[in-house]
Amino acid sequence: MNQENPFIFLIDTVFSIYIAIMLLRFILQQVGADFYNPVSQFIVKATQPLVGVARRFIPSVKKIDTATLALVLALILIKMMLLFSIAGFPIDGLQLLIKALYDLVSLTFDIFIIALFVQAILSWVNPDPYHPVTSLLRSLTYPVLRPVQKYVPPMGCIDLSTLVALIGLMFIKRIVLSLFQVL
Secondary structure, X not given: OOOOOHHHHHHHHHHHHHHHHHHHHHHHHHHOOOOOOHHHHHHHHHHHHHHHHHHHHOOOEOOEOHHHHHHHHHHHHHHXXXXXXXXXXXXXXXXXXXXXXXXXXXXXXXXXXHXXXXXXXXXXXXXXXXXXXXXXXXXXXXXXXXXXXXXOOOEOOEOOHHHHHHHHHHHHHHHHHHHHHHO
8 A cells, every 4th residue: 555645644543543442452351451450441431432332232242342342343444444445446345354354363462462572671670560551461461471481480580481472472473364364
C-alpha cells in the first residue's frame, strides 16, 4: 500500500492503537488481571462503548468474552477494508478474512512478547512491585513464564526464564504465522 498517503497513515495508526487496546482487554480478562488496576480501568473505559453494545448481541462462551474478541476481528476487518479502498486495491472477502486472522494472531503474540520484554527491562531497575504497570505486566506474563520457570530455574541471581520465554514465543509465532502462508 502507498505509505505516503496521510489518510492511510492516520487510519492505520488510529485503528491499530484501538485494536491493540481492545485485544489487551480480552487478554487481561483471560489471564485474570486485576480489574481495579488503574491501567485496567483505562482499558475498560476506552473499550466499553463498543464492548457494551456488542455484549447485547454476542454472549460469552464459558469464560471467554466472545463479544470483545469478535470486536477485535471486526475492527481489523474494517481497518483493512478502509486501507484497501483508499489504496485502490480490490477486496477479496476470503483473503481479507485470512489476513485479518493473521493480524489477530500476530498481534496477540506481539502483546505477550512486548510485555515480557518490558518486564525484563523493568527488572533491571528494580521497579516498585505495587506500581499498576508492574502488577499488570506480572499478571499478563505469568501464564507464559510459569511453565518456563518449572524447567529453567534461576542460576544464581540471574533468571533466564524470561529470555527463554521470549525466544520460545518468537519461535512459536513464526511457526503459527507460517501456517497462514499455506492458505
